[in-house]
Amino acid sequence: MKILVFGKTGQVATELQRQAKVVALGRDLVDLTDPSICAAVLDATDADVIINAAAYTAVDHAESQEAVATLINSTTPRIMAETAAIHKIPFLHISTDYVFDGSGDGQWREEDPVNPINVYGRTKLRGEEGVRAAGGVHAILRTSWVFSAHRNNFVKTMLRLSETESVLNVVEDQIGKPTPAADIAATLLKMAEALCDGHPGGTYHYAGKPWTSWKAFACETFAQAGRQVEVKGIPSSSYLSAARRPLNSRLDCSRIAADFGIRAPDWRAGLRDVLTELGYAK
Known part of the structure; x- marks a missing residue:
């Protein structure tokens, strides 16, 4: 299976390269703000599957850079998916819990109403919509x-903060x-x-367990690292x-377990x- 990955130095792209033999395209080879370049790459590829692990993820900066965030998170993924559909190449795309507004205290299911509360979430949602509308075989993976x-x-x-701060x-x-x-x-x-x-693919949620708060996440980090930080x-x-964050980002992951055993x-x-x-x- 030949895998083409958009993204090279990001967290997930780095792990993809560590776990499999893939062709990873970084900013030196593709400009994600120019969808035509990405389309040309896909027109020429002999890959069996495409994974888009690239995104504009600077949530706060997106509030003042909506045009760039829209290009990278919305327009370019749509063009990628459309080109992949033309060539009948399966397309996988990473999305986010930020497509939800964070209300309530239940776990978000894939079919729940979306309502992003910041620019980043809105651009990622439009990216999802473009991938689905392209009509090809695809999978959208929302994570958090x-x-x-x-x-x-x-x-x-x-x-890093614990190096100089005790509280x-x-x-x-x-x-x-x-x-x-x-x-x-x-x-x-x-x-x-x-x-x-x-x-056939579809939209899926995948996130760790159990749910926690940022405070508790920090406490666990310091406990495991042996750092004495209050x-x-x-x-x-x-x-x-600059950007509002969802208060409730619990993602229900039962669908991916049922369909893929993950x-x-x-x-x-x-x-x-x-x-x-x-x-x-x-």
Whole structure:
């Protein structure tokens, strides 16, 4: 199975390259703000399946850079999916819990009404819509709170801050499911194989278990890393940011388990792996 990946240095793209032989396209080869370049790459490819692991993920910056975020998260994925459909190549696309508004305290199912509350979420939702409308075989994987030993993410930020701070204020009223990038990559590879074997695809949720708060996630990080840091919980209203965040990002992952036999990973085990790789594990 020949796999073409859009993205090269991001968290999931990095893990895809570690777990499988893929052709990964970074910014040096493709400009995601120019959909025609991506279409030309797909016109020339002999890949059996395509995974789009690239996105504009700077949630706060997106509030003031909506045009760029729209190109990368909405327009380009649609063009990718349309071109893939023309060539009858299965297309996998990563999306986000941010397509929901975060209301309530239940777990979001794939068919629940979407209602993004920030620019990032709106652009990712339009990307989803474009992929579906393209009409080809596809899978959209919504995930949440991604972390790894690569790039910027919550775990690495907490570790960096703990180098100089003994007390940290961390939001405690946002609830979600941290997800190791390594497990997302493994899931995409399994789904890619299934789509190549005739699985019809669709929209799926995949996130870690159990759900937790950012505060509790930080506490677990410091406990596993052996860091003596006091973590004080604060409400979202006390954390100034350009973009609003959903308070409830719990994703129901029963559909992907039923259709692919893929179970939600324990994020605490994934955290141990990441801390070991970073050299912080006790």
